[in-house]
Amino acid sequence: MVTLSSDKEAFIAQYDQSKDHLPGSDIAWLAELRAKNIALFEEVGLPTGKTELWKFTNLNPLKKQAFSPPSLEETIFANSNELPRLLEEGSSHRLVFIDGHYSADLSDDKLPSGVSLQSLSSVISAGAIGLEASIVPRERQEEQPLVALNTALMSDGYVLNISKDVSVDRPIEILHFGGGKAEQSYHNRNVISVASGSKVTIIENVTDRNDNVYFSNSVTEVSVGENATLHHYRVQASNKAAFLVSSTEAVVNKGASYDSFLLNTGARLSRTETNVSLIAENSSCHLNGAYMGTDDQHCDITTRVDHKSPHTTCDEVIKGVLGGKARGVFQGKIIVHELAQKTVGNQSHRAMLLSERAEVDVKPELEIFADDVICSHGCTSGQIDKEQLFYLRSRGLSTDQAQALLVNAFLAEAVDAVQNEGLKDLLLVRISDWLEQNPN
Template sequence: MSAHPTGAAGFLHRYEGLRMRLPGARLPFVAALRDQAAEAFRTQGFPTRRVEAWKYTDLRPVADAGFDEALTAVDSAPDLPPAHGTARAVFVDGRFRPDLSALDGLPYAVESLAMALPGLDGRLGALARVEAQPMAALNTMLFEDGLVVTVPAGAAGGVLDLVSIGTASERPEAFHPRHLIRLGAGASLTIIETATGPEGARYLHNPVYEVEVAAGATLTHARLQQEAPRAFQLATAYARVAEGGTYDNFTLNAGGRLVRNEIHTVLAGPNAACHMNGAQLLRDGQHADTTTVLDHAAPDCASRQTYKTVLMGRSRGVFQGKIHVHQVAQRTDGYQMNQALLLSPEAEIDSKPQLEIYADDVKCSHGATVGEIDAEQLFYLRARGIPEPRARAMLVEAFLKEAVEGVQDEAARAALDAAITGWWEKAA
């Protein structure tokens, strides 16, 4: 049994006990941010399904779990997933592990958030909205570490692996990493993030990302969510893209018991672009929620969203996508598509696309489809001697291909392809 109360009260109790020991406790701007977040979380608590944005996702399993503070041994050496690039930043139970990382000789700066806090006044919390997103408030209240990435103007950063491993098994633990990513004008970087944990691990991984893409810069952020089967992940990302910049985000939800991927992106300058694509691959008992809010706040911007969900057994998927076109955002080109493939009569998908348009000269569209594997296509493959499991795998992979093809970076696309193939081989 946990030594602390459960629900919001448990996390607030922990904050009161840890507030003077958390990183940055003696920095006035950090203390003020934490106190503001604590008050917001005290007011909001864990959102219920009566809150419209959480209508399809019930957080009672998270609120009732009674998490404790992560107490990973500093000399533990968990198995690491395969590397996709030469640079790697590793976090174990939310804490940066320089001994497992490889960050020498990079053309940009990568720092532990806990160590970099004195220089982050005005940057930390600049994009996150703790008054509106309770999980961001919880993160701001209790973060201990994270990654601070700063790519100078014009630099080509290559590929950075960001690895998060949850290890708790004896008792459920919670960690709240805060990642700040900033690209200077004309810079480029690809981040391939893998979140994972061993079979029996029980934990809450509650990351928040604040992403700034300057004029003409390009950030590719591929997230492979492969958490332990009993784990929870509640991720909130905020991105702001300046004139001519591009933010390319792909999230693969394949692990965890209950996960939510929430992305808020603002296209703040003319000719900015955003690609927010993803796939949810769900087995029996899993629940995955992707929620996106895309603000077209400048003219001549383009956005593309393609999300695919494959559901097996008694699983449930959610997609909520809102495109908000401000009055100033003339000549907006926005596209959004959500498609689901049901492999079981017990699977369920909830889809809620939204358009809110205040400009006159726009081209925006959205759509949603739900279906099963095409019996004729399956028969065609079987008739040519392909075994049924392989035939089904081919059709599922073909269904997912469109979403993955939207990823421009070759290394990120290859990593996603491998993760999708690996998931199906295990699930089939």
């Protein structure tokens, strides 16, 4: 297979080369959708610093690599025990993606009743029935060229439907295991639909098996039905050469809740974008997270919450710790539409810088068009408190130990938002492990 450098033309060439083999090339509406999206991508190009939404995240390092589409060869894993898992065996339903491809053999085959899960490739090969409604163009699609690129190139992903009034007994853990071959790109497309009155926890584990460079550009469309609750957790611990870009768009209905948490320790460059529309009364969202970066890692968390209806609530608490030359970016937009009276929106981002060369850029934005709302935002960044450090050292702790204790406590506060106890414990372990490996 020919590999190409990854500027705009390279991705377009990749599309031209593979369009006849992409899943659903024989389905007219899908082929047309892909063509429209590659045209949109061609028009807009890869995001640059000139785009307001990408002001602080520069994709130039990506362009220096040459990515090829994922190969379709069989996976090399004999059984699923060789693969990493977050929750203990038996305490989750696990689905496995290897290098962007769904592996039925390695995934748990028994899912509880009321849970339907199919790979995107199998949905498409079965005629893509029902898919058209789930991948409609987003609002402001011209601002999201990477979503367009995903739509043009998507070859796999998952389509998860939870039926009405189902409380899924165990979390669904989705392993995205990358890095099998160097310089591949995966454009996964996922659809999560939780019907009214249901409850489910989805945990995405984004990791890999070596230090290969790869580019994951995933897009997830979420809908949460009336009075339903979706806990959507994401643990990104990929290697420090990977590029991880993801865009999740959630529509939250009356009385429903979208609760997300991101723990990010991985990637050379990560951009995790979450857009939530609270479209009916008493809908709410929690967008929480913690991130740690070192060396020359770049971690971008971008969120947008649209309050479109009265009595909607959003809470956002994000904490970051940066050492080395790492850079953190937080962009958080809250838009309260004219109709959305009695809205409550609280946002906070706090960063701790462990080295003088670490940097954080933040852009909180509140746009409020209703007059009876309670909104707040706060962003702080700073070093470790010297008084606290001296206090701990005067009791016998080394500087490294004292720093680890303080940073741990700082991040643990953010992890407290995670509702699943097993996952919460695991995240706390991940944080202390990270601190041990990166004393900075």
